[in-house]
Each structure stands twice: as C-alpha cells, then as structure tokens.
Amino acid sequence: MFNTIEPEALLEQLTTQFAEKILLVEKHYDVSVAEVSHDVIKNVIVFLKEQGFQFLTSCNGLHLPTAEKKFGMIYHLHDFKRNLRIRIKTFTQNDPPHFPTLTDIFPAANWMEREAYDFFGFRFDGHPNLRRILNEDSMEGWPLRKEYPLEDQARFDKDDRMFGR
Amino acid sequence: MSEKNLTNINQKVERLEGYEGPGFLATTLDKAVGLARKNSLWPLPFATSCCGIEFMATMASHYDLARFGSERLSFSPRQADMLMVMGTIAKKMGPVLRQVYEQMAEPKWVLSVGACASSGGIFDTYSVLQGIDRIIPVDVYVPGCPPRPEQILEGVMKIQELVHNESLRRRNSPEYAELMASYGIK
Numbered sequence: 275m276f277n278t279i280e281p282e283a284l285l286e287q288l289t290t291q292f293a294e295k296i297l298l299v300e301k302h303y304d305v306s307v308a309e310v311s312h313d314v315i316k317n318v319i320v321f322l323k324e325q326g327f328q329f330l331t332s333c334n335g336l337h338l339p340t341a342e343k344k345f346g347m348i349y350h351l352h353d354f355k356r357n358l359r360i361r362i363k364t365f366t367q368n369d370p371p372h373f374p375t376l377t378d379i380f381p382a383a384n385w386m387e388r389e390a391y392d393f394f395g396f397r398f399d400g401h402p403n404l405r406r407i408l409n410e411d412s413m414e415g416w417p418l419r420k421e422y423p424l425e426d427q428a429r430f431d432k433d434d435r436m437f438g439r
Numbered sequence: 440m441s442e443k444n445l446t447n448i449n450q451k452v453e454r455l456e457g458y459e460g461p462g463f464l465a466t467t468l469d470k471a472v473g474l475a476r477k478n479s480l481w482p483l484p485f486a487t488s489c490c491g492i493e494f495m496a497t498m499a500s501h502y503d504l505a506r507f508g509s510e511r512l513s514f515s516p517r518q519a520d521m522l523m524v525m526g527t528i529a530k531k532m533g534p535v536l537r538q539v540y541e542q543m544a545e546p547k548w549v550l551s552v553g554a555c556a557s558s559g560g561i562f563d564t565y566s567v568l569q570g571i572d573r574i575i576p577v578d579v580y581v582p583g584c585p586p587r588p589e590q591i592l593e594g595v596m597k598i599q600e601l602v603h604n605e606s607l608r609r610r611n612s613p614e615y616a617e618l619m620a621s622y623g624i625k
C-alpha cells in the first residue's frame with residue numbers, strides 16, 4: 275500500500291490550507307517542492323506532521339548572495355506509511371536571519387539547527403541549546419556563507435612567489 | 440641468514456665510546472643514558488587519518504618498529520616518550536593534542552608524520568590546523584602523503600639520533616624553557 279495519495283493532491287492540500295502563503299509549488303523529479311512564506315514555516319511543518327510526515331530527514335541552511343532574499347532554510351520531510359517525500363523552502367532577507375525552532379516538534383532538528391547556526395549564523399528562536407556543533411567554539415564568522423574565505427588566513431607561505439597569484 | 444648478512448648486522452650494533460677493558464667500560468652518564476633511552480622509546484600514536492594506516496603497517500611484522508626498541512605502544516601519554524602525530528589535525532582537535540603533549544612526562548619528543556600534520560597538507564581550509572608546530576614543538580617531520588613505512592622508520596631513527604645525542608641538561612636549560620614558553624606550555 276504505497277502512494278495512496280498523489281503528490282499533486284498533497285500540494286493541493288497545502289495550498290488550500292495556507293493559500294497565498296505558499297509562494298511556489300513545483301515538482302523536482304518525483305519530489306514535491308513548496309516554497310512558503312517565512313512567517314508560516316512552522317505552521318506548515320506542523321500541518322504536514324499531522325498529515326503523516328512524521329520524519330524530518332534533513333534541514334539545512336542556504337546562502338544565495340545574489341538573491342533578494344539571501345538566506346533560506348530547506349526542510350525535507352518523509353512520510354513512511356505513504357512513502358512520500360516533500361521539500362519545504364523558506365527565505366528571508368534579514369541578517370542574522372531568525373527562524374522558529376522545530377525542536378519541539380522534531381527532536382532531530384536540535385543538532386541540524388545547531389549545524390545551520392554553526393555554518394550560517396542562523397538564529398533559531400526557542401532552540402534549547404543553540405551553540406556551535408562542528409567548529410571550535412572560539413571560531414569567528416560563519417564559514418559556509420559565500421563571503422567567508424575558504425583558505426586558512428594564518429598561512430604565510432602561500433604567496434605570489436610560490437603560487438603565482 | 441647468510442654469514443655475510445650476520446656480519447653486516449653485527450657491524451650495526453652500536454658500541455659506546457669510552458675507556459674499555461676486559462669486563463668494564465667507563466663512559467659518560469650522558470652517553471649511557473642516551474643509549475638506553477634511544478633503544479627503548481615508547482611511542483604514543485596519535486593517528487587521525489591515512490598516515491595512521493601507514494603507521495599500522497610500520498608497527499606490524501613486515502616493517503616491525505619493534506626492531507628499534509619501540510615494541511611497546513603507550514596509549515597513555517603519561518608513560519610515553521615519543522608522540523607520533525599521524526594525520527590531519529582539525530582546529531577543534533588542537534587543544535586535545537596539546538593536552539596530550541602536556542600530559543607526557545619529560546623527556547619527550549614529537550614526530551610529525553605526513554603532510555597534514557606537518558603543514559596542513561592539501562587541507563588549506565579554515566577548519567584544519569596548518570601544521571601541529573603551531574601548537575606544540577616538533578622534533579622531526581616526515582614528509583609524504585602518506586609517507587611509506589620506510590619513511591616513518593627513518594623518522595623514528597632521526598628521533599633516536601636526537602635522543603642519543605641529547606645532553607642530560609637540555610630539558611633544564613633556559614633555551615628549553617624559552618621554547619616551551621613560546622608555545623605557552625607550562
């Protein structure tokens with residue numbers, strides 16, 4: 275008993291529920307994708323969980339420096355029973371961006387949100403323990419933002435003489 | 440083993456310099472202690488990546504680090520003489536490595552194995568320590584990515600040379616205190 279509900283029906287359900295707050299609905303290969311307004315992101319996820327998406331596969335930060343809304347979060351949800359997946363995106367232009375935490379709905383969001391904080395500097399309002407998770411605590415800056423220099427700034431041997439730049 | 444090989448081995452057995460007669464040898468304490476220390480180095484392997492795999496080969500029967508008196512690996516820093524750092528050290532790992540070094544009792548030596556431990560190697564990135572000599576003093580560097588077991592053995596032999604020729608007073612000298620101070624240790 276798989277796929278008793280068509281992904282199209284699912285997206286339709288979402289648009290009926292949230293109307294103009296759903297900014298964009300599309301299909302990427304066989305995954306339904308919805309871009310939702312920043313202010314309803316938590317409501318959308320709560321709604322989807324009630325619909326049976328009981329597993330938060332992943333949530334990640336995004337940084338698109340040329341876009342109008344530079345910062346985004348992307349959530350992957352999985353419904354095991356119906357074998358459905360859905361991807362929810364939301365964007366904001368604030369810096370630092372604030373997002374509502376999902377830790378009260380999905381405990382798995384705890385570390386993933388810490389990761390997004392660690393690498394992008396996103397603030398998750400209501401997160402119980404928002405601190406760096408992978409990088410050292412004393413680090414400054416947000417390394418996965420595009421303006422962050424990738425190479426170690428403490429290297430003194432990589433100069434024009436040796437590398438021709 | 441042929442007789443010729445045996446002779447070669449015998450030639451390599453080192454002799455202490457000193458005044459020698461039947462049944463006795465008079466030499467300096469430095470030399471006697473140096474000889475004892477160099478042939479009983481207890482290594483502490485700090486293996487974080489592929490160089491650690493090469494070290495396993497070095498330690499195993501084919502290359503056999505035990506031939507050099509390093510039979511016994513010390514997994515406690517407190518009983519180790521030689522810290523072998525093998526692999527990429529992330530910046531977050533830095534304080535751990537430093538603490539391990541600080542826990543080792545004097546005299547202690549550090550062997551930095553491979554490009555990553557020596558200079559950060561190919562990982563010129565914000566999260567990787569660009570050479571362990573930024574946080575602890577290093578005695579011998581072994582190049583390679585990863586180095587072959589023969590190279591690691593060569594590095595250990597270089598350490599043995601340092602151990603053998605080290606003055607007993609070195610660790611109490613003001614130069615040594617200055618070196619430690621430059622790393623902020625003690």
